[in-house]
Amino acid sequence: MVWIDLNNSQKKIIETINGPILVIAGAGSGKTRVITYRIAYMIQKMGINPYNILALTFTRKSAREMKFRISNMINSKNLEKITLGTFHSIFSSILRKESHWLGYNQNYTIYDQKDSENVIKKILEDINLDISFSPKEIRRIISEYKNNLCSINNGKLNRKEIECLSKIYKFYIQKCHQSNALDFDDILLKTNHLFYKFPNVLNKYRNKFKYILIDEYQDTNLSQNKIIKNLAFKHQNVFVVGDDAQSIYSFRGANISNILNFHLDYKNVKIFRLEQNYRSTYHIVKASNNIISFNKNQIIKKIWTDNEKGEKIEIYCAFSEKEEAQYIASSILSIKKNKKLHYENFAILYRANIQSHIIEYIFKEKKIPYKIHGSISFEKRKEIRDLLAYLRVISNLDDEESFLRILKKESSQKTIRIILDLSKKRKIKTYGIIKNLESYYHLLMIKKKTKDKFKQIIYTIEKLHSEIKIKDSFTIVKNVANLLLEKYPKNYKIEDFKPILDNVLYHTNEQKKLKNNGDVSLSGFLQKYYLEINENSNNDDNEKNKVSLMTVHLSKGLEFPIVFITGLEENLFPSKSSLNKQSKIEEERRLFYVALTRAKKKAILTYTKYRFLWGEKRKNYPSRFINELNENYIKIHNHTKNFSQNLLEKSKINFLEKKNNNEQRKFQVGSKIFHKKFGIGIILDFQNENKIALIKFQNLGKKRILLELALDKIIIYS
DNA sequence: GTTTAAGATCTTTTT
DNA sequence: GATCTTAAAC
Numbered sequence: 005m006v007w008i009d010l011n012n013s014q015k016k017i018i019e020t021i022n023g024p025i026l027v028i029a030g031a032g033s034g035k036t037r038v039i040t041y042r043i044a045y046m047i048q049k050m051g052i053n054p055y056n057i058l059a060l061t062f063t064r065k066s067a068r069e070m071k072f073r074i075s076n077m078i079n080s081k082n083l084e085k086i087t088l089g090t091f092h093s094i095f096s097s098i099l100r101k102e103s104h105w106l107g108y109n110q111n112y113t114i115y116d117q118k119d120s121e122n123v124i125k126k127i128l129e130d131i132n133l134d135i136s137f138s139p140k141e142i143r144r145i146i147s148e149y150k151n152n153l154c155s156i157n158n159g160k161l162n163r164k165e166i167e168c169l170s171k172i173y174k175f176y177i178q179k180c181h182q183s184n185a186l187d188f189d190d191i192l193l194k195t196n197h198l199f200y201k202f203p204n205v206l207n208k209y210r211n212k213f214k215y216i217l218i219d220e221y222q223d224t225n226l227s228q229n230k231i232i233k234n235l236a237f238k239h240q241n242v243f244v245v246g247d248d249a250q251s252i253y254s255f256r257g258a259n260i261s262n263i264l265n266f267h268l269d270y271k272n273v274k275i276f277r278l279e280q281n282y283r284s285t286y287h288i289v290k291a292s293n294n295i296i297s298f299n300k301n302q303i304i305k306k307i308w309t310d311n312e313k314g315e316k317i318e319i320y321c322a323f324s325e326k327e328e329a330q331y332i333a334s335s336i337l338s339i340k341k342n343k344k345l346h347y348e349n350f351a352i353l354y355r356a357n358i359q360s361h362i363i364e365y366i367f368k369e370k371k372i373p374y375k376i377h378g379s380i381s382f383e384k385r386k387e388i389r390d391l392l393a394y395l396r397v398i399s400n401l402d403d404e405e406s407f408l409r410i411l412k413k414e415s416s417q418k419t420i421r422i423i424l425d426l427s428k429k430r431k432i433k434t435y436g437i438i439k440n441l442e443s444y445y446h447l448l449m450i451k452k453k454t455k456d457k458f459k460q461i462i463y464t465i466e467k468l469h470s471e472i473k474i475k476d477s478f479t480i481v482k483n484v485a486n487l488l489l490e491k492y493p494k495n496y497k498i499e500d501f502k503p504i505l506d507n508v509l510y511h512t513n514e515q516k517k518l519k520n521n522g523d524v525s526l527s528g529f530l531q532k533y534y535l536e537i538n539e540n541s542n543n544d545d546n547e548k549n550k551v552s553l554m555t556v557h558l559s560k561g562l563e564f565p566i567v568f569i570t571g572l573e574e575n576l577f578p579s580k581s582s583l584n585k586q587s588k589i590e591e592e593r594r595l596f597y598v599a600l601t602r603a604k605k606k607a608i609l610t611y612t613k614y615r616f617l618w619g620e621k622r623k624n625y626p627s628r629f630i631n632e633l634n635e636n637y638i639k640i641h642n643h644t645k646n647f648s649q650n651l652l653e654k655s656k657i658n659f660l661e662k663k664n665n666n667e668q669r670k671f672q673v674g675s676k677i678f679h680k681k682f683g684i685g686i687i688l689d690f691q692n693e694n695k696i697a698l699i700k701f702q703n704l705g706k707k708r709i710l711l712e713l714a715l716d717k718i719i720i721y722s
Numbered sequence: 723g724t725t726t727a728a729g730a731t732c733t734t735t736t737t
Numbered sequence: 738g739a740t741c742t743t744a745a746a747c
Contacts, residue, residue, distance in 0.1 A: 188737045557735045
């Protein structure tokens with residue numbers, strides 16, 4: 005093992021093996037390196053059995069990255085024995101093994117966000133509730149509730165709303181249980197249940213996982229925190245690494261207090277700090293420190309670097325998103341030539357996945373090889389979802405959501421409604437009705453043709469279901485795909501299914517290489533597909549030397565010589581929905597900090613004057629983050645100077661005003677407000693140097709409100 | 723009863 | 738724009 009590229013404090017951290025350890029590590033300080041080296045050190049120098057090591061990450065991407073880095077240091081046999089992955093994938097595997105304790109079948113389906121929303125939609129149709137929340141919002145609240153170990157953490161809800169929501173919640177968990185399904189949050193929550201209720205099971209895992217390591221600890225939520233606390237109780241060997249400045253997952257319940265209170269959760273905690281940045285140039289380190297200092301809530305750190313000054317951060321304003329993409333493409337080609345770099349040295353980061361479309365389009369045109377690192381929900385197109393619906397039902401006949409998706413393909417909405425009504429009345433699952441169609445036929449007004457279709461479906465599903473124990477996942481997926489192609493030649497093409505077929509083939513082969521043939525079952529594959537498999541999965545060489553396109557969220561933990569940060573516009577980055585809340589703006593700023601600190605040599609920031617987004621062309625103002633950058637570290641492109649100077653000036657004035665008037669910052673044209681006396685209204689305009697707001701009230705019409713006096717009477721709610 | 727077309731709604735980030 | 742829902746034509 006090579007130790008030369010470690011500094012003394014890094015070495016010390018790596019060599020401290022026992023007891024609870026918290027490492028506060030700034031961006032670029034070698035955080036991931038410390039974790040991976042430490043694991044290698046434990047196995048090779050300390051002789052610790054890799055079987056006893058549990059290493060957890062947050063995103064699939066960092067799990068893969070960590071695995072890859074460790075694979076360069078230890079042999080594959082040892083690597084295989086380490087339990088390494090995301091929280092969700094690791095504990096889902098454990099739940100699969102132990103599901104009988106909790107009354108679940110191990111073939112349980114994992115419901116993604118959309119599935120959950122559909123369940124909630126149906127509940128709302130079933131019970132008539134006077135509630136103003138959309139299914140989406142309800143799902144979010146339920147998720148928050150579960151991640152907080154079933155306690156409400158939201159002061160905004162009134163009593164009536166809580167009553168309604170708890171009713172919905174009851175139905176929701178009932179429906180999921182009947183479908184033998186877990187949602188993402190259940191994976192953590194049920195693990196907690198398992199460990200609390202069954203000490204013998206907990207003990208087994210406590211003894212197995214003698215050494216626990218967690219990356220990006222600032223992103224953990226309470227549910228995860230409790231699992232770890234429970235597992236680490238006996239041996240107390242828990243090693244966490246985090247950086248509060250990079251906490252960007254609060255929308256998923258992540259709570260910085262897990263870091264702040266780490267010393268309360270464990271006794272005799274050793275705390276280390278890594279503050280030297282090895283990654284980026286002086287300009288980038290300085291500029292990003294400067295940015296993060298605008299946040300009020302933070303642990304003060306001194307991130308410093310010995311690196312060369314490097315180039316200044318470049319800022320470019322494009323006319324449209326198309327021109328933005330063209331500028332990026334031509335910059336890549338010229339920088340690549342001048343600096344003798346490769347395509348893989350470039351990354352393009354964006355706030356929202358949708359921004360990738362135009363970049364892809366231009367890159368294809370200019371023949372720049374690229375790869376999109378995306379979450380699967382994004383690639384999950386209709387055809388694949390259809391195929392998955394069959395696979396999920398075949399694997400788990402109780403899965404109501406997926407079965408309904410199949411039915412919807414085969415019959416009209418009216419028929420579906422009748423079936424659902426009957427299912428509700430008789431308290432029988434739709435699968436039961438369709439399976440015993442003869443007994444219910446007189447109640448359903450369906451044609452013989454539809455009836456025959458249904459029969460055919462049931463026959464197919466049951467036949468394939470009977471094979472899940474004897475055939476491997478690849479064979480079954482291939483069979484179902486062929487079946488769909490045969491049955492609906494108009495709807496599907498073989499290319500539609502190629503991504504998933506590649507995945508399942510790769511997965512099945514990998515499993516077959518393992519001892520005892522691994523887990524080649526269909527449900528094993530589905531679990532992997534929903535929790536682990538990422539992008540075009542296989543590590544083949546075709547994937548190398550390409551420009552990387554990804555969201556800022558996914559870029560965390562990675563580094564690239566040249567980084568483009570795109571769409572730096574108010575309403576996009578920071579995102580529209582964050583503008584009204586200080587804490588959300590701070591999270592966007594941390595996100596920008598993450599983006600900027602990915603760059604080793606050069607960062608190029610782009611924004612557009614006009615962007616076609618969500619069906620309309622909008623005029624944009626440069627992001628406040630551009631204005632927050634210290635002028636010493638940036639270079640505004642000449643073209644941008646001529647083209648967008650007014651815009652920059654204007655937004656600069658805007659920015660300074662906002663800075664001077666903290667209260668003012670919350671109010672925006674278009675904000676919906678609630679005035680204690682006048683009721684609901686919407687802000688139309690500001691007058692008299694922003695002292696007066698013109699507000700249109702629902703019942704009273706337009707009114708001019710002196711903001712200074714009204715501050716405590718107005719609540720902004722969107 | 724089924725298919726198609728117009729209409730409405732929501733547009734962040736990930737497991 | 739994309740997706741899902743509802744209304745009208747087949």
